[in-house]
Amino acid sequence: MEPESGISTAHRSTSTTIGQQISWPRMSRNLLLAYQSFGVVYGDLGTSPLYVYSSTFSGKLQKHISQDAIFGAFSLIFWTFTLIPLLKYVFVLLSADDNGEGGTFxxxxxxxxxxxFSLLPNQQAADEELTSYKYGPSSQHASSSPMKRFLEKHKRLRTALLVVVLFGACMVIGDGVLTPAISILSSVSGLEVTENKLTSGELLLIACCILVGLFALQHCRTHRVAFLFAPIVLIWLFSIFSIGLYNTIHWNPKVVYAFSPHYIVKFFKEIGKDGWISLGGILLSITGTEAMFADLGHFTTLSIRLAFAFVVYPCLVVQYMGQVAYLSKNPDKIHYSFYNSIPESVFWSVFVVATLVAIVGSQAVITATFSIIKQCHALGCFPRVKVVHTSKHIYGQIYIPEINWILMILTLAITIGFQDTNLIGNAYGMMLVESILFSYNYYCFQVCQVKKKVCFIKI
Incomplete structure (x- = not known):
């Protein structure tokens, strides 16, 4: 509904807004979208326990493995996982959507x-796909911050900002190439733990076949893919939660002490300057987090928040805690820590689900890549491509055939070229760009406050 002028409508609008928020039809729709989001958004984030600890203590860091170091690694993972995905993305960054769309652009x-200070032709008709360019009464009177005035006066800084934006978009697209490769390779690596070990060539062939099948599924509608993949992710999350809880109780319940940040200090004292190298492995615990924001156009803010806060976050924290409890008693099993920590009675069941969820995990960044490409195209920063809208109800659910097949070719090249999850994992690190851009939004223009004021005059 369009905003109405006049103070007399404010109270009625506020009551209507509150009534809409608690209406059952709206809540049921958000719960349905939250269920679908498991099949699209959280697969990548959910597969991170497959390779985080092995990447953290890879190479020369293996000589530093001790109980304090392992506890410290878990403490680093826990606080990284809490501060970035939960606090930064779920509670803050998801509020800064642009007409329902998320992402760098x-x-x-x-x-x-x-x-x-825009250097792009963002007043063209095509840009209405990305933003409505409607200003509420509050936004017209928003206070002009010193940083805003400073940026408007210096064209070089505006150019630098645009370069940062384009770099961030490129990193999202690059993540769409790297994530499928590392997820699939990590899942099939479980076959190296079994008695009948496969050769590296056979594992590579299996991974490539799975990747081809994954990209071949992308032409299906987003909600169909979501309904197909969501049960797999939910089974996976509850499985790793159960395994993590079992390992914690069975191997070392004292791992709960590692929630204290004190163990982070002990971690760096134990490992020294090599501890900074291990932070690359710690960062892998939040790979796929950016998909929550980039895939916002495919779902709603509330649905993504509900799914993460009540299901994804507790399941992953318990799984990381259980792996640490196992490693504290079996430090020599660090290389395949996840598969080694699985009880033998459920190994093959978990392996099958892990392989399936690794396929799902790649879906998040592939879908996010489609959204970013569409936004780039709307602002004239990308060549014309065919954008297929796959939903009549949610405008942001799209599929881009050319991008899909290009991603498949590049992912296969990365998989065949590197053949090592540790090497691929070193290429991550894109969330800094979104942090910079959100800081500009917060300090310069107070976007969230403006949106909150405008919503109280809507019916």
Missing amino acids: ALYSLLCRHAK
Whole structure:
């Protein structure tokens, strides 16, 4: 509904807004979208326990393995997982959507609509796909911050900001190439733990076949893929939660002490300067987090928050805790820590689910890549491509055939070229760009406050 003018409508609008928020039809729709989001958004984040600890203590860091170091690694993972995905993304960054769209270019679009420093032709008709460019009464009177005035006066800084935005978009697309490779390779690596070990060539062939099948499924509608993949992810999350809880109780219940940040200090004292190298492995615990924001156009903010806060977050924290409890008693099993920590009675069941969820995990960044490409195209930063809208109800659910097949070719090249999850894992690190852009939004233009004021005058 369009905003109405006049103070007399404010109270009625506020009551209507509150009534809409608690209405059952709206809540049931958000719960349904939360269920679908498991099949699209959280597969990548959910597969991170497959390779985090082995990457953290890879190479020369293996000589530093001790109980304090392992506990410290878990403490680092826990606080990283809490501060970035939970606090930064779920509670803060998801509020900065641009007309329902998320991602790097959505943040840049918000900046351009609240300041006069855009270097892109963002007043063209095509840009209405990305943003409505409607200003509420509050946004017209928003206070101009010193940083806003400073940026508007210096064209070089505006150019640098645009370069950062384009770099962030490139990193999202690059993540869409790297994540399928590392997820699939990590899942099939479980076959190296079994008695009848396969050769590296056979494992590589299996991984490539799975990747081809994954990209071949992308032409299906997003909600169909979501309904197909969501049960797999839910089974996986509850499985790793149960295994993590079992390992914690069976091997070392004292691992709960590692929630204390004190063990982070002990971690760096134990490992020394090599501890900074291990942070690359710690970062892998939050790979796929950016998909929560980039895939926002495919779902709703509330649905993504519900799914992460009540299911994904507790399941992954318990799984990481259980792996540490196992490793504290079996430090020599660090290389395949996840598969080694699985009880033998359920190994093959978990392996099959892990392989399936690794396929699902790649879906998050592939879908996010489609969204980013669409936003780039809307702002004139990408060549014309065919965008297929796969839903009549949610505008952001799209499929881009050319991008899908290009991603498949590049992913196969990465998989065949590297053949090592540790090498691929070193290429991650894109969330810094979104942090910079959100900081600009917060300090320069107070976007969230403006949106909150505008919503109280809507019916």
